[in-house]
Amino acid sequence: MLSIVIDVVYFMLSLALLFAFIRLTRGPTLPDRVVALELIASVIVGYVGVHAIDTGVSSFLDVAIVIALTGFLAAIGFGRFVQRGGVRND
Template sequence: MIETVYQISFGMMVLALLLASIRLLKGPSLPDRVVALELMASITVGMVVLYGAAYNQPKIIDVAIVLALTSFLAAVGFSSYLEKRGIRNDD
């Protein structure tokens, strides 16, 4: 029973990743693309944690923590870069 839940969860995360990648490619503005990229990073972290839980690999969760911290720092760096450059929106 729990294996079915894991498979459904993986499928839903893959679908969410696909939809986020579509938004990343089609996003009408730069903030939309940044949010889609952050969403993809969060979904990837969730998939890594789900994999660790599904296959009883608790050490994999450390990888998810590092990935989450790295994506957060990338978002902060990117927003700082845009602020210093003076870009407020994408026309």
């Protein structure tokens, strides 16, 4: 029963990754593409978490935390970029 649930979760995460990739390639603006990249990072964290549950190896959760923190720092960096008004020649 657990393997069926894990297979369904993998399928749903794959579908979410596909839709996020479509938004990444077709996004009309830069913020749309950045949000898609953040979603992709979150989906990858989900993959790693489900894999940790599936295999029983808890050290994969450390990898998930690192990926989540990297995605968060990228979002903060993009927010500062947008706040400053884009590329400047100071």
